[in-house]
Amino acid sequence: MLDFTKYTLDNGLDVIVHEDHRCPIAAVNLWYHVGSKNERPGRTGLAHLFEHLMFEGSAHHDSGYFAPLQKAGAALNGSTNCDRTNYWEVVPTNALELALWLESDRLGYLLPALTSAKFENQREVVLNERRQSYENRPYGMALMALMAALFPPDHPYHWTTIGYAEDIRAATLEDAHAFFQTYYHPGNASLSVAGDVDTESVLELVRRHFEEIPAGSPIPAVVTGDEPQRGGPPAAVDTRLLLEDRVELPRLYLAWRSPRLFSDGDADMDLLAELLAGGKTSRLYRTLVYERRLATDVSAAQGSREIDGWFCLMATAAPGSELMELEQVIGDELAALADAGPSEVELQRGLTQVDVQFVYRLQTVGGFNGRSDQLNAYNVYAGDPGFMARDRARYRSATAERVRDAVRQLQEPGRIALSVVPDGAVERALPGSRPAVVS
Amino acid sequence: MIGRVDRAHMPEPGRVPPTRFPVVRTSRLSNGLALKTVEHPGPPVVTFRLTMPVGSASDPEHAHGLAALTADLLDEGSTERTALELHAALDGTGARLGTEVGADSTTVTLTTVARHALQGAGLLAEIVATPRFDTSDVGRVRDLRRSRVRQLRAVSSAVADRVFLGTLFPGHPYGHLGIGTDTSLASLTPAQVTAFHRDAYQLESATLIGVGALTHEEIGDAAERTFGALPVRSPASEAVVAPAVLDAAGSPSARLVLVDRPAAVQSELRVGHVAVARATPDYHALQVLNVVLGGQFVSRLNQRLREEKGYTYGVRTGFDCRRAPGPFAMQSSVQADATVECVQEVLSQMAAIGDDRPVTSTELEMARAALTRGFARGFETASQVARGVASLVLHELPASYYDTFVPEVEAVDADAVTAAAKAHLRAGEAVAVIVGPADQLMSDLPALGLGEPVRVDP
Numbered sequence: 001m002l003d004f005t006k007y008t009l010d011n012g013l014d015v016i017v018h019e020d021h022r023c024p025i026a027a028v029n030l031w032y033h034v035g036s037k038n039e040r041p042g043r044t045g046l047a048h049l050f051e052h053l054m055f056e057g058s059a060h061h062d063s064g065y066f067a068p069l070q071k072a073g074a075a076l077n078g079s080t081n082c083d084r085t086n087y088w089e090v091v092p093t094n095a096l097e098l099a100l101w102l103e104s105d106r107l108g109y110l111l112p113a114l115t116s117a118k119f120e121n122q123r124e125v126v127l128n129e130r131r132q133s134y135e136n137r138p139y140g141m142a143l144m145a146l147m148a149a150l151f152p153p154d155h156p157y158h159w160t161t162i163g164y165a166e167d168i169r170a171a172t173l174e175d176a177h178a179f180f181q182t183y184y185h186p187g188n189a190s191l192s193v194a195g196d197v198d199t200e201s202v203l204e205l206v207r208r209h210f211e212e213i214p215a216g217s218p219i220p221a222v223v224t225g226d227e228p229q230r231g232g233p234p235a236a237v238d239t240r241l242l243l244e245d246r247v248e249l250p251r252l253y254l255a256w257r258s259p260r261l262f263s264d265g266d267a268d269m270d271l272l273a274e275l276l277a278g279g280k281t282s283r284l285y286r287t288l289v290y291e292r293r294l295a296t297d298v299s300a301a302q303g304s305r306e307i308d309g310w311f312c313l314m315a316t317a318a319p320g321s322e323l324m325e326l327e328q329v330i331g332d333e334l335a336a337l338a339d340a341g342p343s344e345v346e347l348q349r350g351l352t353q354v355d356v357q358f359v360y361r362l363q364t365v366g367g368f369n370g371r372s373d374q375l376n377a378y379n380v381y382a383g384d385p386g387f388m389a390r391d392r393a394r395y396r397s398a399t400a401e402r403v404r405d406a407v408r409q410l411q412e413p414g415r416i417a418l419s420v421v422p423d424g425a426v427e428r429a430l431p432g433s434r435p436a437v438v439s
Numbered sequence: 440m441i442g443r444v445d446r447a448h449m450p451e452p453g454r455v456p457p458t459r460f461p462v463v464r465t466s467r468l469s470n471g472l473a474l475k476t477v478e479h480p481g482p483p484v485v486t487f488r489l490t491m492p493v494g495s496a497s498d499p500e501h502a503h504g505l506a507a508l509t510a511d512l513l514d515e516g517s518t519e520r521t522a523l524e525l526h527a528a529l530d531g532t533g534a535r536l537g538t539e540v541g542a543d544s545t546t547v548t549l550t551t552v553a554r555h556a557l558q559g560a561g562l563l564a565e566i567v568a569t570p571r572f573d574t575s576d577v578g579r580v581r582d583l584r585r586s587r588v589r590q591l592r593a594v595s596s597a598v599a600d601r602v603f604l605g606t607l608f609p610g611h612p613y614g615h616l617g618i619g620t621d622t623s624l625a626s627l628t629p630a631q632v633t634a635f636h637r638d639a640y641q642l643e644s645a646t647l648i649g650v651g652a653l654t655h656e657e658i659g660d661a662a663e664r665t666f667g668a669l670p671v672r673s674p675a676s677e678a679v680v681a682p683a684v685l686d687a688a689g690s691p692s693a694r695l696v697l698v699d700r701p702a703a704v705q706s707e708l709r710v711g712h713v714a715v716a717r718a719t720p721d722y723h724a725l726q727v728l729n730v731v732l733g734g735q736f737v738s739r740l741n742q743r744l745r746e747e748k749g750y751t752y753g754v755r756t757g758f759d760c761r762r763a764p765g766p767f768a769m770q771s772s773v774q775a776d777a778t779v780e781c782v783q784e785v786l787s788q789m790a791a792i793g794d795d796r797p798v799t800s801t802e803l804e805m806a807r808a809a810l811t812r813g814f815a816r817g818f819e820t821a822s823q824v825a826r827g828v829a830s831l832v833l834h835e836l837p838a839s840y841y842d843t844f845v846p847e848v849e850a851v852d853a854d855a856v857t858a859a860a861k862a863h864l865r866a867g868e869a870v871a872v873i874v875g876p877a878d879q880l881m882s883d884l885p886a887l888g889l890g891e892p893v894r895v896d897p
Contacts, residue, residue: 022481024456025816060446064746066736071805072452073812090816095452101444109446124749124774131704132752132772138593196456207441246700248589280526290522293579296586318586349530356533359552362482363820 001358001388004192004375005199009207011215012187016375016385017202018194020365026096026195027366029088030103031376033190034183036082036163037156037222037307045126045163046171048080050179052122054087058102059109065102072098079368080161083306084380086373090366093196097205103191104209107184111177119173127169130162138247142420145243145436146255149416150310155224157308164439185216190379194365194372224307236414241436242429243420249296250428251316252323253418254330256410258311261304261381267394268406269302269311274350275342275403276300276313276333281349283333284315294321294329306381311410323419323430334410341404350403354395358388458815460841463828464655468667472642475828476658477650479821483553485651485658487563488546488825490832492762493639496542496612497680504584504619505627507540509635512580513547514538516571525566532558536566540617543762544833545640550822553652560649560665568669570636577629585624592897595700595707595772595874602696602895603709603872607766609692612680638678642671646832650821685763688713691870695889698897699877706778706875707771710785714767715863717760717834723847724859725758730806731798731856732756732788732864733769737805739788740769750777754785758863762834767864775876779883782873786866786887793860798853811845 004018036047055065055078069076072095078087089099134140144160151158191210193202236257259265277284277300288295298315315326342350364370378387418436419429426433464476495506514529514536516522529536532555537548547567551559591597601616608614618624647666649658691712700707715725726734733740733756740754751773759765769789773781792798798806818824831840871889873880874897884892 023815023819024458025819061449064737067805068449070735070737070809071812073455073808073814073816075813075816092452092455092812092815094455095812097450098452101450104444105446121746121749125745125752128705128750128772128774129752131774136595136703136705136772138590204441209444211441212443246593248593249586279530281523281530286523289583290579293582296583296590316586316590318582319589349527352533353530356552359482359484359533360535360550363484363822365819366816 001392002371002375002386004385006379006385007203009186009211011211011213012185013210014190014379015203015206016190016192016379017197017199018192018365018371018375019197019199020194020371021196024093024196025090025365026093026099026193026197027088027090027370027372028096028099028103029086029192029194029366029370029372029376031190031380032085032184033188033219033380035080035084036159036161038183039156039163041153042167043171043175044159044167046175046179047085048161048163049123049126049168049171050176051078051080051085052126053114053118053176054078054106054110056118056122057113058105059112060105061102062113065106068098068102074099075367077368082157082161086376088366088373096193096197100205100209104213107186107189107210108213110180110184114173114176114180116173119176123168123171127165130165130168134162139245139251139420141243141245141438142253142418144438145241145418146253146312146416148438149239149241149418149436150255150257151308156222157305166439183219185219186210186213187215188219190376192372192375192385194370194375222307236412238413238415239417240430240433241416241418242426242433243418243436243438244423244426245420247420247422249316249319250323250419250421250425251314252326252430253420254313255416255418256311256414258302258309258409260309261306265406265409266302266304266309268398268402269309270304271350271354271395271398272403272406273300273302273311274353275346278350278353283337284330287333288315288326288329292329294318294325322428327417327430334407338404338407338411341400344400347400347403351395351398355392358392455812460818460827461824463838466659468663470667470669471671472666472669473646474659474662475646475648475832476655477824477828478654479650479652479824481652483652484550484821485553485556485559485649485653486548486550486821486825487560488548488648488829489563489567489645490544490546490648490829491640491645492544492833493674493679494541494543494545495615495617496685497639497678498612498615498619501623502627502631503615503623504617505631505635506545506639507617507619508581508584508624508627509632510538510540510545510547511584512572512577512632513566513570515576515580516573517565518569518571519565522576529562534559534562542613542765546829548822548825556651556653556657556661557664560661564665564669567640572629572633572636574629577632581624581627584618585621588618588621588624595703598698598897599707599709599770599872599874602698603711603768603870604766606692606696606870606872607711607713608688611688612685613688613761613763613765635678638675641674642669643673646829648825648828650825650828682763688764693893694870695884695887695892696870696872696895697877697880697884697892698872698874698895700874700897701876701878703876704775705772706775706873706880708773708778708781709768709770709872710782710869711766711768712865712869713764714758715760716764717762719760721859721862722760724851724855725863726810727803727806727848727851728792728856728859729756729758730809731802732792735809739792740785743784743788744771744773744781748777750774750781775879778873778875778880779886782871782887786869789864789869790866793857793864798856800853803853803856807848807851810848814845
């Protein structure tokens with residue numbers, strides 16, 4: 001669906017170029033195959049904190065990266081999740097070389113410029129990001145409680161990417177240097193350039209800027225507690241947890257472990273999420289919000305990640321209703337779908353919704369989820385930037401039986417039910433819930 | 440042979456490629472409805488955007504939330520179809536529907552794949568022109584919005600926004616959030632919604648914008664076949680807030696407002712005042728001024744409070760230029776123990792940029808470049824282009840506006856920025872709203888010199 005050229009430098013850096021000449025801009029997008037899954041207990045949050053440090057200067061431009069790029073008319077940002085860290089710039093085409101010069105300088109020459117002062121400053125910024133986006137936000141700690149319950153302590157999805165505050169406080173400059181030396185290698189990276197560019201010129205520019213950077217050592221394998229030599233995954237049991245929070249309305253989260261990204265059943269879970277809670281005609285919206293008015297909102301998502309997945313349903317109790325009623329209705333709807341499977345009309349609606357996303361996703365060349373980001377995602381996770389067609393085919397081949405199989409997996413043991421209730425209203429949690437520990 | 444890169448010298452970007460805003464074709468449908476179309480090659484997507492110059496500033500005094508409730512109810516069924524039937528039709532074409540209610544305008548947008556342009560335009564026309572407003576649906580959606588208002592009481596940023604507008608604009612149509620209050624929503628009736636729709640959603644003052652991977656003729660044909668037979672009448676004058684009422688912003692009700700959020704780890708801050716209308720001749724100078732002060736990452740306030748002090752994840756400032764003077768606001772969420780220092784810093788920077796710390800040549804060059812060189816990427820998608828066209832319509836800007844934007848910004852010099860700061864930034868009149876832990880903050884607040892804090896409930 002997207003034309004591209006892929007080239008791998010001798011040092012292992014994958015380079016992907018995609019031409020699109022409609023708008024005189026160039027998108028630079030660089031993925032490092034490292035995320036919070038590569039952290040160790042006691043140093044959670046380090047991958048994300050490190051991402052911040054990448055904007056603070058490198059040996060040959062030892063000051064903030066935003067200044068030269070914003071002056072060139074760029075938009076830029078970065079993000080970290082459990083599996084990868086990405087960095088991107090969208091620049092007018094005349095500034096492509098500047099963006100590549102800067103990206104290559106922070107890959108090749110970061111550490112001489114990475115000082116204690118920068119580290120201490122960004123540690124404070126990250127602690128404030130954590131306060132703003134999680135601690136001081138309603139329901140903001142729910143994901144941490146869910147991940148900690150779904151995955152055992154030695155599984156790298158046990159903690160969330162923002163990390164624990166005490167770990168962020170405990171991290172040292174030496175930890176940051178070691179993290180860079182271990183994970184920021186050309187061979188652990190994928191660079192994509194898209195937009196109003198010429199493929200040959202881009203390849204030459206990339207070689208000139210990146211070939212001099214040494215390959216580095218292989219990346220240590222990620223260890224999960226699920227591996228057979230470590231005893232395998234823990235026995236699946238249903239768990240009920242509660243969290244008190246500064247919220248007005250109780251909210252129920254139901255979560256299960258589910259197939260990992262691109263594995264069998266992953267696409268079916270995506271489709272199931274759409275049938276359950278995508279739009280106003282979906283089963284749960286119709287029943288809970290539209291007809292019975294028990295909930296103010298409902299959502300569902302398959303969190304497809306590299307080494308594992310999770311499926312999550314979420315519904316907020318309307319004034320006058322209780323989480324037990326929501327749980328009951330959701331259980332009934334899941335049972336009905338597991339019993340009879342989706343109708344043909346329903347399945348087609350879901351397939352249309354999922355399929356049309358592949359069109360809407362093509363509209364931007366850069367930034368989060370733009371074409372350059374998608375090419376890197378397919379390259380890193382599927383080993384093929386051109387995986388989009390096969391990705392789309394996974395959904396197009398879905399059947400009612402496959403969706404029914406997906407929903408039946410949600411009836412197996414291993415469900416986490418998290419009740420988030422207003423401070424002091426523990427009696428509004430599902431019966432038998434024990435307090436979740438988050439910090 | 441590939442040469443080695445010169446690390447001693449960061450590359451200087453060469454000439455920025457010339458860009459032009461795409462051609463907008465203006466016409467009228469056979470019923471007189473204004474139509475603007477743009478051919479936007481690329482992925483097979485089309486977006487239709489109907490924009491009307493009536494927003495939440497036109498909420499009647501005791502019916503705050505009416506404009507937004509009306510907009511929210513548009514897709515809850517039409518005279519032809521129930522809500523579920525309507526959404527089944529939307530879903531069947533993969534369409535995305537959005538409504539936006541601002542203070543001055545209401546916009547309904549439908550985006551779909553290009554081959555469904557006709558069905559998409561038809562659904563948009565049905566949704567906008569013939570909503571059902573069934574009593575039961577009005578009650579259901581009103582209750583959902585009341586629940587939302589209730590939940591927003593726990594969201595610091597929403598509380599800060601509400602209190603800030605209320606303090607800046609007491610008794611003025613800009614003084615409330617579009618969603619309204621629990622009390623006002625509770626009083627709204629289906630009859631009021633029906634009347635507001637009848638009076639305000641008239642097509643005489645509306646504009647339909649179509650942008651997509653189709654020709655002008657194809658977009659126009661879809662528009663004509665769906666909107667072309669609808670009645671085009673003027674909005675009832677009593678349904679739309681009068682310009683004289685909008686222009687009469689009074690004085691703020693307080694200089695310092697504190698909303699207690701016990702034990703909160705951060706304070707949510709708003710600092711600002713009523714500033715300037717969109718029609719100001721200083722518009723471009725204000726954009727440059729704002730970039731320098733707090734409009735982007737590399738700005739005085741973000742550099743100081745985030746990159747030097749580490750007190751916050753980020754700071755932003757903005758002039759909300761509306762049809763009548765709207766707010767200038769700094770917004771940030773800062774660690775609680777730095778609250779007073781942050782407010783002081785903002786007030787001092789607001790004062791200094793028009794006085795003893797005027798914009799430097801480096802800052803000026805950076806700000807102008809950020810605005811002009813980044814211009815092209817703002818119009819990459821059909822939705823971005825449609826939004827740009829809608830902005831021209833709403834603010835009655837000349838068709839040449841986007842073509843003159845870059846030279847206008849390049850013409851802004853340091854004196855113009857200083858003059859704009861002197862004219863439109865008034866630190867001495869600024870209001871500060873703090874949503875944070877009162878018991879930690881109270882003893883330090885007198886240092887701000889803004890008088891006794893007025894306490895407001897969340």
